[in-house]
Amino acid sequence: xxxxxxxxxxxxxxxxxxxxxxxxxxxxxxxxxxxxxxxxxxxxxxxxxxxxxxxxxxxxxxxxxxxxxxxxxxxxxxxxxxxxxxxxxxxxxxxxxxxxxxxxxxxxxxxxxxxxxxxxxxxxxxxxxxxxxxxxxxxxxxxxxxxxxxxxxxxxxxxxxxxxxxxxxxxxxxxxxxxxxxxxxxxxxxxxxxxxxxxxxxxxxxxxxxxxxxxxxxxxxxxxxxxxxxxxxxxxxxxxxxxxxxxxxxxxxxxxxxxxxxxxxxxxxxxxxxxxxxxxxxxxxxxxxxxxxxxxxxxxxxxxxxxxxxxxxxxxxxxxxxxxxxxxxxxxxxxxxxxxxxxxxxxxxxxxxxxxxxxxxxxxxxxxxxxxxxxxxxxxxxxxxxxxxxxxxxx
Amino acid sequence: xxxxxxxxxxxxxxxxxxxxxxxxxxxxxxxxxxxxxxxxxxxxxxxxxxxxxxxxxxxxxxxxxxxxxxxxxxxxxxxxxxxxxx
Numbered sequence: 092x093x094x095x096x097x098x099x100x101x102x103x104x105x106x107x108x109x110x111x112x113x114x115x116x117x118x119x120x121x122x123x124x125x126x127x128x129x130x131x132x133x134x135x136x137x138x139x140x141x142x143x144x145x146x147x148x149x150x151x152x153x154x155x156x157x158x159x160x161x162x163x164x165x166x167x168x169x170x171x172x173x174x175x176x177x178x179x180x181x182x183x184x185x186x187x188x189x190x191x192x193x194x195x196x197x198x199x200x201x202x203x204x205x206x207x208x209x210x211x212x213x214x215x216x217x218x219x220x221x222x223x224x225x226x227x228x229x230x231x232x233x234x235x236x237x238x239x240x241x242x243x244x245x246x247x248x249x250x251x252x253x254x255x256x257x258x259x260x261x262x263x264x265x266x267x268x269x270x271x272x273x274x275x276x277x278x279x280x281x282x283x284x285x286x287x288x289x290x291x292x293x294x295x296x297x298x299x300x301x302x303x304x305x306x307x308x309x310x311x312x313x314x315x316x317x318x319x320x321x322x323x324x325x326x327x328x329x330x331x332x333x334x335x336x337x338x339x340x341x342x343x344x345x346x347x348x349x350x351x352x353x354x355x356x357x358x359x360x361x362x363x364x365x366x367x368x369x370x371x372x373x374x375x376x377x378x379x380x381x382x383x384x385x386x387x388x389x390x391x392x393x394x395x396x397x398x399x400x401x402x403x404x405x406x407x408x409x410x411x412x413x414x415x416x417x418x419x420x421x422x423x424x425x426x427x428x429x430x431x432x433x434x435x436x437x438x439x440x441x442x443x444x445x446x447x448x449x450x451x452x453x454x455x456x457x458x459x460x461x462x463x464x465x466x467x468x469x470x471x472x473x474x475x476x477x478x479x480x481x482x483x484x485x486x
Numbered sequence: 487x488x489x490x491x492x493x494x495x496x497x498x499x500x501x502x503x504x505x506x507x508x509x510x511x512x513x514x515x516x517x518x519x520x521x522x523x524x525x526x527x528x529x530x531x532x533x534x535x536x537x538x539x540x541x542x543x544x545x546x547x548x549x550x551x552x553x554x555x556x557x558x559x560x561x562x563x564x565x566x567x568x569x570x571x572x
Binding site: 312 | 502504505506519520523525526527529530531533534537538544545546547549
């Protein structure tokens with residue numbers, strides 16, 4: 092018998108509000124299944140389960156706010172007989188005095204898409220093929236579905252949310268006031284507690300740019316790479332060789348992480364950002380990494396994080412892409428100890444073999460925790476990232 | 487596939503990426519990425535969606551042609567064999 096607990100999704104989280112259960116009692120769950128949605132300062136986060144077994148019963152009802160570590164449900168191993176444990180403790184219910192657990196006012200920057208005139212009649216429903224398939228599978232009456240896609244088109248998520256085991260509607264993806272407060276708390280703590288030092292290096296990217304262009308030439312758009320994927324991979328591989336930049340500073344000491352989970356800084360439209368992890372980044376080939384990055388950016392911007400992604404990045408990468416400025420000096424996200432920044436790629440005069448020629452270059456920066464590492468090692472770490480980017484084929 | 491159809495698809499896909507922008511207010515000759523605050527990933531997703539919805543091959547080397555609305559409509563119309571607008 093195992094208890095499924097309110098997870099800690101970062102050092103700054105003390106409590107979370109259970110928004111909804113995505114499983115029913117009696118459901119068979121396995122490691123990694125998403126079983127609940129919890130509202131935190133970072134937004135609504137999908138919570139994964141780490142036990143395998145049957146959901147015996149819920150200990151907390153949707154609407155209740157409980158501290159990190161509070162048992163939310165009892166999960167029975169498949170081999171265990173049902174109902175063998177001690178007297179059930181009463182479920183923690185939502186505050187009776189609390190207002191109806193309706194979805195909060197949408198604060199999403201997304202205005203309602205204009206309704207499609209054709210959406211009114213089921214015969215002319217605008218719906219994605221995947222959504223239509225799922226709707227048929229689950230016997231959903233399309234006439235009763237209001238689509239959230241462009242022009243009111245019904246998307247897969249609309250059917251999924253409708254057909255979810257509990258009828259509770261999801262809250263808006265982000266409460267920007269809350270998110271701003273969470274960023275403020277984390278960044279204030281970072282600047283108060285972490286003695287940052289900063290290094291920067293200009294990295295020549297002709298080989299990397301040419302390699303990406305070549306790799307993309309024969310690929311359809313959904314298989315193409317961005318230079319950003321190379322940046323993330325190079326940082327992850329370098330972090331393995333320089334472990335003092337990869338891990339957590341907690342309770343007065345540094346604990347390096349064996350795994351490299353790069354937190355990808357993702358700006359949200361309308362303000363705010365999140366930096367959830369891509370797990371085992373250094374072990375992913377570039378195509379897989381790129382697919383993960385696309386998936387993560389898409390989900391994060393739609394307000395769908397997973398608990399494990401939020402909880403455990405070991406180092407952060409902030410990459411500005413084609414637009415933006417030439418360099419950024421990051422603020423470390425505690426309890427991490429380093430953040431690597433990539434400015435936009437620009438053409439600059441560059442000296443090669445005594446002659447000047449135009450080259451694409453980017454400024455790569457490191458902000459690191461001086462309690463854990465020194466500038467000398469930081470310089471080697473940064474140089475290693477630059478070196479790895481000269482050999483994109485090996486990434 | 488007329489230019490009006492292509493424009494409608496562009497409007498749809500931009501609304502998906504940047505829901506808050508007013509499509510009609512975009513300057514058709516100015517880079518969409520600047521006007522709609524699209525990053526590299528957004529723009530790649532836009533190209534991906536246009537490729538999938540219009541069935542038009544858009545080689546990576548041509549993607550820059552789609553940076554403005556005018557450029558995108560002209561490029562996609564040409565590749566899709568659309569009749570020129572009157």
